Amino acid sequence: GAVVSQHPSRVICKSGTSVKIECRSLDFQATTMFWYRQFPKQSLMLMATSNEGSKATYEQGVEKDKFLINHASLTLSTLTVTSAHPEDSSFYICSAVTGSNQPQHFGDGTRLSIL
Amino acid sequence: EDQVTQSPEALRLQEGESSSLNCSYTVSGLRGLFWYRQDPGKGPEFLFTLYSAGEEKEKERLKATLTKKESFLHITAPKPEDSATYLCAVQVWGATGANSKLTFGKGITLSVRP
Numbered sequence: 134g135a136v137v138s139q140h141p142s143r144v145i146c147k148s149g150t151s152v153k154i155e156c157r158s159l160d161f162q163a164t165t166m167f168w169y170r171q172f173p174k175q176s177l178m179l180m181a182t183s184n185e186g187s188k189a190t191y192e193q194g195v196e197k198d199k200f201l202i203n204h205a206s207l208t209l210s211t212l213t214v215t216s217a218h219p220e221d222s223s224f225y226i227c228s229a230v231t232g233s234n235q236p237q238h239f240g241d242g243t244r245l246s247i248l
Numbered sequence: 249e250d251q252v253t254q255s256p257e258a259l260r261l262q263e264g265e266s267s268s269l270n271c272s273y274t275v276s277g278l279r280g281l282f283w284y285r286q287d288p289g290k291g292p293e294f295l296f297t298l299y300s301a302g303e304e305k306e307k308e309r310l311k312a313t314l315t316k317k318e319s320f321l322h323i324t325a326p327k328p329e330d331s332a333t334y335l336c337a338v339q340v341w342g343a344t345g346a347n348s349k350l351t352f353g354k355g356i357t358l359s360v361r362p
Contacts, residue, residue, distance in 0.1 A: 139291070177335070209329070212356050226291045231350055233350055234279040237350060241289030 135162050139240025147217060147248055154212045154243045156227030163229035166233050168200070171224045176181035183210050189222060217247045250275040254294055254336050254353035261360050269321040269356045271336030281319050282350065283312050284335040292335055297323075326360045333357045 136159040144152050155167055165184050169177040189202035192214040196225050198223075201213040210229075214221055224244055228237035261267055273281065277348045280299050284292035296305045300313035305312050309330065311322045323335055336352040 137291070167349075174354070176354045177337075177350075179349060182349065223300075228259070228291075234280075235295055236294045237348070238294060239255075239284075241291045244289070 134160055135238040137227065137238050137240040139227055139243055141243060142241060145246045145248065146217065148200070150215055150247075151215055152214045152245060154214075154225055154227070155209045156229070156240055156246075157207045158229045158238075161229075163233055164171075164207070164232055166204060166210040167228045167230075168193075168202060168210075168212050169226045169228070171226060171242075177226060180212075214217045214245065216245050217245070219247045220245045221245065250338060250340055250351045252336055252338055252351055252353035254356050255335075256313065256356060257354070258357045259359070261323075261358065262270055263360055264323045266322070266323045266326070269323070269334055269358070270318060271321070271353055272318040273336075273338050275338050275340050275351075277341040278338060279341050280339045281314055282337045282339065283319070283321055286314065286333045286335055288333075293353050295334075323358070326358070328360045329362050331358055331360045 138157045140155045166181045171177050179192050180195045181189045181191045181203050183202050183204040184206050185207050191197050203212040224242050226242040228239045230237050253272045255270045279295050282297050283295040286292045296312040301316045303314050309324050313320045315342045333355040335355045
């Protein structure tokens with residue numbers, strides 16, 4: 134149980150392109166989903182928290198207009214990196230929870246490479 | 249500011265050589281401490297949640313313990329398949345109650361040689 138699917142697993146695209154990443158909870162309904170960014174040999178850095186049907190809460194220093202988050206249903210959240218540049222290249226990971234006292238379950242991440 | 253420090257940064261063990269991984273934390277009010285395992289190119293896999301000092305949890309060769317300042321992940325007689333990065337994360341109480349956010353440490357990369 135508690136499977137989170139993230140798609141695509143890898144994206145390579147040109148600078149200026151917008152990229153959408155999907156995060157789905159396959160066997161449970163997620164009250165909250167989280168988006169993280171991870172650099173090599175670094176910790177997961179929380180970018181934003183999203184609840185179904187409401188606006189995402191962004192962490193300090195994360196550009197809302199750059200990283201658009203939509204949480205349309207209890208099983209799907211999307212992250213769109215708009216007008217991506219090489220400095221946006223990273224490993225993006227989503228997670229989902231069923232409640233505030235439950236562990237987060239993670240997807241397998243998306244490796245984004247901007248040329 | 250909540251802080252999580254894991255040590256050592258990397259650990260190399262011989263198969264069967266037991267050891268412990270440390271996670272020290274400084275938080276305003278701990279709600280829970282989480283251990284995850286992360287394989288290269290994958291997302292973290294949930295292992296344990298600990299809520300109060302003195303609590304212990306076990307799963308196969310792993311045992312997690314918690315004090316008021318730190319947590320240990322003990323690995324007994326490790327096997328090569330235990331090689332991974334082990335992440336520690338804390339969840340704190342917010343002003344309005346339970347806060348689902350996690351603050352992660354940098355992780356400990358464990359390599360177990362056959």
